[in-house]
Amino acid sequence: MSIRIRKVDGRKHDRLLCDLHDEIFGDTAPQIDTSYGHHWIAYDYDQPVALAQLVPSTLGDDIGYLKRAGVMPSHRGQGLQLKLLKVREREAKRLGWKRLVTDTALRNIHSSNNLIRAGFTLFEPPIRWGFATGLYWTKDIS
């Protein structure tokens, strides 16, 4: 196994990102919009095995939203989600953003643990934009 994470142009890689998203999420999450934001694909040699997205948050200026991340079942358990958190944090800092936010389903223990490992803490946003019962996470990156 040889994993490399590449930043990709969402518009140019639209089909690949959407196909990968379908394989990982099926109908459990709405399809991603590849026309804006920042996108990454993790490859095992030339096989795409994971994806992640970062977009500006509607919560305010200088805030990024970790919108979606997923790993193919065949490649889970190797810390790929954590790596995808780190590349997105690096990009957010490069963009001059000061804070990151995201949300997870209450029972998504793996995502919660990875967010804790990456230094995120729980917070209550002004409006729960996702799951009513979800967990909302933030990290100061200023």
Ligand SMILES: CC(C)(COP(=O)(O)OP(=O)(O)OC[C@H]1O[C@@H](n2cnc3c(N)ncnc32)[C@H](O)[C@@H]1OP(=O)(O)O)[C@@H](O)C(=O)NCCC(=O)NCCS
């Ligand atoms: C959440 C997710 C991204 C984590 O993937 P990952 O980076 O491979 O997770 P980790 O490397 O931290 O794996 C942690 C442990 O949980 C296990 N694991 C990870 N995801 C699992 C899953 N969905 N079901 C069962 N076990 C899982 C791993 O095998 C590993 O076990 P181990 O420590 O005994 O080896 C991945 O499970 C996934 O893509 N799930 C579906 C989509 C999703 O929920 N995305 C996040 C919300 S947008």
